[in-house]
Amino acid sequence: MNDITFAVLGTGGIGRRTLDVSKHRDDLVPVAACDRDGVAIDHDGLDVDELLAATEGNVASDGGASAVGEASEGTGVAASRQAVPTDTPIDDVVAESDAIDAVLIALPNLEHDFIPRVADRFVAADYSGVLVDVLKRSRVIGMLDDRADAFEDRGVTFVCGAGATPGFLTGAAALAAQSFVEVEEVEIWWGVGLESGYRDNRGTVREDVAHLDGYDVETVRGMSDDEIEAIVDEHDGVLEFHDMAHADDVLLERAGICDAEDVTVGGVLDLTSDEKPTTTTVRVTGTTFDGARGTNVFRLDDATSMAANVNGPALGYLKAAVGRNRAGEYGVFGPAELMPGF
Numbered sequence: 001m002n003d004i005t006f007a008v009l010g011t012g013g014i015g016r017r018t019l020d021v022s023k024h025r026d027d028l029v030p031v032a033a034c035d036r037d038g039v040a041i042d043h044d045g046l047d048v049d050e051l052l053a054a055t056e057g058n059v060a061s062d063g064g065a066s067a068v069g070e071a072s073e074g075t076g077v078a079a080s081r082q083a084v085p086t087d088t089p090i091d092d093v094v095a096e097s098d099a100i101d102a103v104l105i106a107l108p109n110l111e112h113d114f115i116p117r118v119a120d121r122f123v124a125a126d127y128s129g130v131l132v133d134v135l136k137r138s139r140v141i142g143m144l145d146d147r148a149d150a151f152e153d154r155g156v157t158f159v160c161g162a163g164a165t166p167g168f169l170t171g172a173a174a175l176a177a178q179s180f181v182e183v184e185e186v187e188i189w190w191g192v193g194l195e196s197g198y199r200d201n202r203g204t205v206r207e208d209v210a211h212l213d214g215y216d217v218e219t220v221r222g223m224s225d226d227e228i229e230a231i232v233d234e235h236d237g238v239l240e241f242h243d244m245a246h247a248d249d250v251l252l253e254r255a256g257i258c259d260a261e262d263v264t265v266g267g268v269l270d271l272t273s274d275e276k277p278t279t280t281t282v283r284v285t286g287t288t289f290d291g292a293r294g295t296n297v298f299r300l301d302d303a304t305s306m307a308a309n310v311n312g313p314a315l316g317y318l319k320a321a322v323g324r325n326r327a328g329e330y331g332v333f334g335p336a337e338l339m340p341g342f
């Protein structure tokens with residue numbers, strides 16, 4: 001495959017880390033990055049080390065799961081010598097998108113339709129390339145499906161939910177299901193250890209706290225850092241989640257693997273240690289053509305970090321989508337329909 005030029009919208013945990021991880025692949029050329037106050041564009045390839053160093057310490061360092069990074073006023077991307085301050089960062093990238101193969105949308109979904117509306121701006125500018133998001137919530141998938149015709153008309157290949165869950169682990173479930181003619185249950189169970197605690201991982205922790213009983217995205221958005229920290233302290237720094245409303249269920253159903261109601265997502269987040277509090281596993285139970293009932297298990301090594309397990313797959317899905325796009329396949333794809341190719 002020819003080199004892939006890509007842009008990153010947002011330089012929170014995922015934006016920064018995908019830029020960093022992309023340095024390990026010569027065929028991935030980051031050409032644009034932005035946050036709410038600045039944009040850096042270089043079609044020959046950004047100097048990622050300079051960009052990350054210039055912005056270091058300005059954002060929560062959460063290595064993986066959240067697109068949210070809290071840049072202090074005037075100190076984000078614009079601090080890089082490759083960047084300029086701007087009030088219109090996304091439009092600035094859209095204006096250059098003719099020369100960009102893929103765009104990773106690593107922005108918080110501020111309003112529930114924020115990311116679909118970002119996609120609209122690329123479509124309106126006649127962009128024909130790849131868009132990738134790392135969203136967790138199911139309702140956004142439907143909004144993207146509503147836009148499938150527009151994507152197909154323009155030549156856009158959109159991959160939604162391309163992180164770990166949904167993402168890598170959804171894809172693993174789809175693969176593990178291949179032994180079975182009937183899938184009964186898919187259980188995704190993750191473990192993440194982040195000793196640096198809440199203040200360094202605000203985006204990720206907030207996103208997860210919203211899944212605890214009695215909380216949702218809106219209530220958590222209105223909570224102060226002290227309030228979130230109080231919840232973390234109440235749990236002695238170890239939060240356990242069950243039946244998380246992650247889009248793995250609808251993404252597996254749309255790929256024809258099983259019914260959404262047969263999928264559960266849960267896990268443990270330990271903010272007191274870098275060790276995973278539990279091994280990340282995907283268990284797929286089903287029946288084979290010859291009548292055996294079994295459970296196929298996909299397991300991540302405890303040594304692999306959340307940052308590795310979110311950002312490698314995000315770039316892997318981006319590369320796979322560029323392959324599809326170059327082959328003329330457009331529309332909306334989930335992580336159970338493509339094999340990531342980092």
Ligand code: IKT
Pocket residue numbers: 064065066163164165166167190191192204207208267276280300304305306307309310
């Ligand atoms: C996500 O970003 O996909 C969700 C986060 C879980 C990541 C799982 C990583 C597994 C591992 O590294 O073993 C969490 C729900 N915020």
